[in-house]
Amino acid sequence: MAISKSQQFFESLWYRKTVWWLWVFWPFHLLLKLIVWLRRSFYRIGIFKSTKLKTPVIVIGNISVGGTGKTPLAIYLIELLTSQGYKPGLISRGYGGHSEHYPLSLTQSTSASESGDEPFLIYRRTKTPVVVDPVRARGAKELEAMGCDIIICDDGLQHYALQRDIEIVVVDGNRQLGNGWLMPFGPLREPKSRLKQADHIIVNGQDMVLEPDPIQAINHHQDAIKEPITAVAAIGNPERFFKTLDGLGYQFKRQSFPDHYQFLKQDFESFSGSILMTEKDAVKCLSFADERFYFLPVSAKLSKPFLQSLMEQIKAITHES
Template identity: 85%
Template sequence: MAISRSQQFFESLWYRKTVWWLWLLWPLHLILKLLVFLRRTFYRVGLFKSTKLNVPVIVIGNITVGGTGKTPLAIYLIELLKSQGFKPGLISRGYGGQSEHYPLTVTESTSVAESGDEPFLIRRRTQVPVVVDPIRARGAKELESLGCDIIICDDGLQHYALQRDIEIVVIDGKRKLGNGWLMPFGPLREPKSRLKQADHIVVNGKDMVLEPEAIQAINGQNSEFTVPFTAVAAIGNPERFYRTLEELGYQFKSQPFPDHYQFKKQDFESFQSNIVMTEKDAVKCLSFADERFYFLPVSAKLSKQFLQSLMEQIKAITHES
């Protein structure tokens, strides 16, 4: 199943000079802007319930549709907090996953189909408590009960039912905010003015760099990687993945899939060459990956200025509590 044509079509319009007929969707932009304003106002004045935890909450999110690099940033911050003596945990909606019960604590026996790809990957990389719950506040309370003394909320910027102490907004350095309009006229979930209220803005490609490591076999065998290959991506911004491979000097065919797509063995029956994917996609192929399957791991590197400012803020919050 390839990425939907409608998704490709609208994204191609959002990130270039606006064509005239797209203005026909401008009324929908105004409606969403009003709804966003009313929703935030209702939370602010208490008409909608918002939960405050006893431990600090750091929200990582974005105001655009699609991927910006939140998962590598979450992994980096978890490792940083662990090195500073904290006991972090992560709460996620678990997009792409489906469980029979929530909150779902991700363990070694949890499947990607239950948790979703991002929570599974973060738990696998960091070994900290990760909880999946569509109701973020309930899942965060579960992390609190598990002994976490600081909580990271992944992709939770618009989930105001959970109060936060620190907001980090991630922006793609290449695509930025596109045409600057709200969906479906543009790629924004909230107006650009929302950025003024965030504690930190991290631009992927400037404040944060994703450094690729050596391509690895998904099945763990030390087989030698050979070309040609097909680059497969089911992430919010597959072009960033393809661009990274190009910068490494590889030539390949590309095959995008919908974001958070749950791969099946049958999806790859027609592939004759090797397959390279992101680590987030690779965890969905663990049960059936053969010698053709590889992934490209990446690690985030953050600017010293951002890290210093963030840690000062975290220490001030934890000192107050």
């Protein structure tokens, strides 16, 4: 979900000691809590339609606004399931993308502006079937028709119109759940109690570690990045990217953009030296990136207890189906 400058401002308050004037939004916290409860109840008793697929569905999501590491986790799970003999596919809403036709099945000719940056990145990294559709149940059925025997629903925790067999919630290990309140009083989409209903909770930085891979050029073959460097991030938590670069010993200027920002060539005209981006941002710059542009890929590493528990659950549900 793309965030505005106003939301960026609120996020700077949500993840520190609550300032007094934020209490003005306490009634909205209560209102959202009621709406969330009613919505889930309506799905539970059948007032709102919810689709159950024949194919097992794994949902990856979070209960807070902003990035927590869902995309690297989705890539890891796809590669893991493929190595175990499964034929996984991924369904995504495709935030930031715009297509005239849905469901949109990604191909080599699909652009990030059509699909959204995260589905494009996942397809580019895994080469597994990826479908984008605002109606996730419809898109998931498309993956079934393509022969997928297990479906991963990216950022679908609150999308109750598609039933799920396994829920994985990702929590940022540094920011945690902020002040613990619902929007706009805090960063949460659902109450903290929602975590008790998930099958697995992954804390990014503890149960999952994002390890940086070698820096790569976007559209050229010069491997060594040169200073001065401007680090660019249009992700939910840009500080995670900047801290990673700090840890690698790079000296750089910071430049943040709103999450899912659609870059244009002119956005970089005033930058001197090399431009270093996240991989998610890099895929949106393929059409105009020159010799200044580089990106830092990351790979998720999961704890053994989580992997063992998850694979046992997957084997159980795939055997049942």
